[in-house]
Amino acid sequence: MILYDYTISPIHARALQMAVKYFENFVHKVLFDNCGLNDESFAKIIESCNQLKEFKSIVYRRNEFGMQSAQAVVNLLKRKVPHHLDEFKIQDCKIDLHTSEFLISNMLEQSHLRSLQLTNIKLSSSSL
Numbered sequence: 001m002i003l004y005d006y007t008i009s010p011i012h013a014r015a016l017q018m019a020v021k022y023f024e025n026f027v028h029k030v031l032f033d034n035c036g037l038n039d040e041s042f043a044k045i046i047e048s049c050n051q052l053k054e055f056k057s058i059v060y061r062r063n064e065f066g067m068q069s070a071q072a073v074v075n076l077l078k079r080k081v082p083h084h085l086d087e088f089k090i091q092d093c094k095i096d097l098h099t100s101e102f103l104i105s106n107m108l109e110q111s112h113l114r115s116l117q118l119t120n121i122k123l124s125s126s127s128l
Helices: 010-023 039-049 067-077 097-110
Strands: 002-004 029-033 057-061 087-091 115-119
Touching (some): 039 067
Parallel strands (some): 087 115
């Protein structure tokens, strides 16, 4: 599932969350680039992806990434081989220091990632 510059409202996010169960064997990767996703909406989408056995990749660019999203990603990181997450990329997203520390510490402890990229993370002013 790849979406570039497509605004995803909370209603759209809920629909994607519900639709994932019908595409169990077809969704292996999500890429959301500049979709206006907030923390809660992205977390709901990623939580639904946890039921996909062959889900392997998240690429997330120019959106909001907060603690709810981090927790949903961490739940995916806990999956065992061969159903583990292979690739995780966050690029040009707003993230606070607490969330980034939580995410990184869990990645170090539980991850089977082959590819990790945290690029140009914009720490919010609340983390300074």
